[in-house]
Structure formats: C-alpha cells, structure tokens
Amino acid sequence: MIQFHHVFMTYQNEYKALRDVSLEIDRGEFIMVTGPSGAGKSTLIRLVTREILPTKGQVIVFDQNVAKLKAVQLPYFRRKMGVVFQNFRLLYDRTVAENVALTLHILGTTGRTITREVNQALDRVGLTRKKNVKPWHLSGGEMQRVVLARAIVHDPPLLLADEPTGNLDFATGWEMMQLLKQVTETGTTVFCATHNLNFIQKMKKRTLFLDKGVIHGDRNKLHGN
Ligand SMILES: Nc1ncnc2c1ncn2[C@@H]1O[C@H](COP(=O)(O)OP(=O)(O)OP(=O)(O)O)[C@@H](O)[C@H]1O
Ligand SMILES: [Mg+2]
Known part of the structure; x- marks a missing residue:
C-alpha cells in the first residue's frame, strides 16, 4: 500500500529531515513510528499525504508515485485517506x-x-x-x-495519525489507541506516529524507530520486504 524507495527529504534550510528511508507497508497493517522530537515522524506522514514531495527517492502510495500525481488527481488520491492530528x-x-x-x-x-x-x-x-x-x-x-x-x-483504506494522543492523558490516549486498533480490524491500514514509548510497548504492533531522519529499527514486522 505504501512504499518508500531510498527517500531523502531536505527542507529549504538544508536540514536533512529524512535520509535514505526505504520501507514497505502492506494493506491492513497497523504500523507505528516513533523517535525523538525532530526525528522526522511528521515528515514521513506528510510525504504519504503528498503535502510535501521527497527531495530524492520515490514515495509510492496506492501504487502511484506521489511525485507524478497531477493537481486534478489529488482530491481523488486524498479521498482514500483519513487523517488525525494532535490539534483537533x-x-x-x-x-x-x-x-x-x-x-x-x-x-x-x-x-x-x-x-x-x-x-x-x-x-x-x-x-x-x-x-x-x-x-x-x-x-x-x-x-x-x-x-x-x-x-x-x-x-478510507488508509488512516494516518500524527501524535493522536499528544493532548491526552495516558488513560484517554490508550482508549484512542484501542479505537485505532479497531479501525485496522475493518481492513484499514493505520500509520500512527507517536513519541510515547509506553504506547509502543503496550500495543505490540510493528514499529519503526526513527532518529535524525534515519530508520534504526523495524520491530515486530510480520512480512519481509
Ligand atoms: N516546514 C519545514 N521547514 C523546515 N524544516 C522543517 C519543516 N518541517 C520540519 N522541519 C525539520 O525537519 C526535522 C523533522 O521534523 P518532523 O516534524 O518530521 O519531526 P517529528 O519527528 O515529527 O518531531 P515532533 O516529535 O516534534 O513532532 C526537524 O528538524 C524539523 O525542524
Ligand atoms: Mg511531528
């Protein structure tokens, strides 16, 4: 459903937010991405929604190279996703x-x-x-x-959540995580960024560990790349 091939993302200030990121997310997966502030979690999500384009490499979503999407195709592309942010x-x-x-x-x-x-x-x-x-x-x-x-x-076949529990206390945040889990049970792919390691440990879902724009681990992965 989502593929990153050697993706680099450099913002205008020359700071490399992502460096050589390759990954593959299958349909129906629940995948979490974690890492310290500034690691590049939101950047990963913004590349999937095509809010931004990669500086180098390819981002493929729903079998389409996002860099090749025309403006008229964008509404149809975005219709296939739902997004949840920290700010309501x-x-x-x-x-x-x-x-x-x-x-x-x-x-x-x-x-x-x-x-x-x-x-x-x-x-x-x-x-x-x-x-x-x-x-x-x-x-x-x-x-x-x-x-x-x-x-x-x-x-939508794909749900993206960027720090969906950022403004919530632990118990309420945990309820939100359970709801996200239920969303995957209906076949929707869920991609959730959180810096909260407690949730990562308790969810036991596939997790990407990101630091300074580099993936350092891909844990609980069920399928090979
Ligand atoms: N629009 C932008 N212009 C310039 N630099 C940016 C922009 N957005 C993000 N960055 C930089 O890219 C790096 C990665 O940012 P990103 O927002 O992806 O991190 P994050 O892991 O989501 O952090 P947080 O946990 O604080 O949300 C940071 O160093 C950030 O300052
Ligand atoms: Mg962020």
Whole structure:
C-alpha cells in the first residue's frame, strides 16, 4: 500500500529531515513510528499525504508515485485517506455530527447517506450520545474521537495519525489507541506516529524507530520486504 524507495527529504534550510528511508507497508497493517522530537515522524506522514514531495527517492502510495500525481488527481488520491492530528481542528460552531459530516459534504455525498454514515462513524467511536452537542462541551478525549470519526466516516483504506494522543492523558490516549486498533480490524491500514514509548510497548504492533531522519529499527514486522 505504501512504499518508500531510498527517500531523502531536505527542507529549504538544508536540514536533512529524512535520509535514505526505504520501507514497505502492506494493506491492513497497523504500523507505528516513533523517535525523538525532530526525528522526522511528521515528515514521513506528510510525504504519504503528498503535502510535501521527497527531495530524492520515490514515495509510492496506492501504487502511484506521489511525485507524478497531477493537481486534478489529488482530491481523488486524498479521498482514500483519513487523517488525525494532535490539534483537533474542529469547527466549534457546529455540532459533533456536523463536524463529522463535513468530510462527506466535501466528497459530494448527500441526503440520508450522510446521516447513516455519520451515525455509523459516531457509533464506532462511542459518541452517539453526544452527536448534537458542540465541541466545547466535550473533553479532550471526546474531541479526539470526533476527529477520528471525521477521518473514518468515508471508510478510507488508509488512516494516518500524527501524535493522536499528544493532548491526552495516558488513560484517554490508550482508549484512542484501542479505537485505532479497531479501525485496522475493518481492513484499514493505520500509520500512527507517536513519541510515547509506553504506547509502543503496550500495543505490540510493528514499529519503526526513527532518529535524525534515519530508520534504526523495524520491530515486530510480520512480512519481509
Ligand atoms: N516546514 C519545514 N521547514 C523546515 N524544516 C522543517 C519543516 N518541517 C520540519 N522541519 C525539520 O525537519 C526535522 C523533522 O521534523 P518532523 O516534524 O518530521 O519531526 P517529528 O519527528 O515529527 O518531531 P515532533 O516529535 O516534534 O513532532 C526537524 O528538524 C524539523 O525542524
Ligand atoms: Mg511531528
């Protein structure tokens, strides 16, 4: 589903954020990436969403070389992914259900399909009770669950999560990790960046260890490259 072939990423300031990264992620895998601040975790994720392009090497997502995607192909490409960030980026004047429905509006879904899919997504994250409240009435953990519902409401084959537990306490963060695990159980590939080693140890999932832009380990890998 995702392949990196000798990828280098150098930002304008000449700092090498990634150096010679090669990896392969299969469909349906749950993969975590960890490492100290500045290691390049978010850079890896931004390359997959094609927010940035590699300086050298190839990034292949859904069998497509992201560098070759044309602007008109991007919306269709991004439709196949959901993203969860540390900062919630919710609309505070809309209800929980309206926030989740936004993804579907953007995709052109209409009518009862929206209601049905929003209800399903809220059910998956356990927020049905809160569907008509506005985000400021929610706890941090609940807000992050709205973000997750919004990211999975269109059933994307790939979910990217960049420090999804960054603003949460341990117990709430752990609940979020369990929800991400459930997302993989429906066949979605999940790629999650976290600097929290506690979660890495407890999840026992495949983990990339990144430091200064270099992968130093790929643990619990089930398949060979
Ligand atoms: N837009 C940018 N312009 C210039 N340098 C950048 C940019 N984004 C990231 N960097 C640099 O690239 C390196 C990797 O950054 P990245 O955000 O990928 O790290 P990270 O592992 O996600 O860190 P954190 O745990 O703090 O989120 C850092 O040294 C950072 O300063
Ligand atoms: Mg980061």
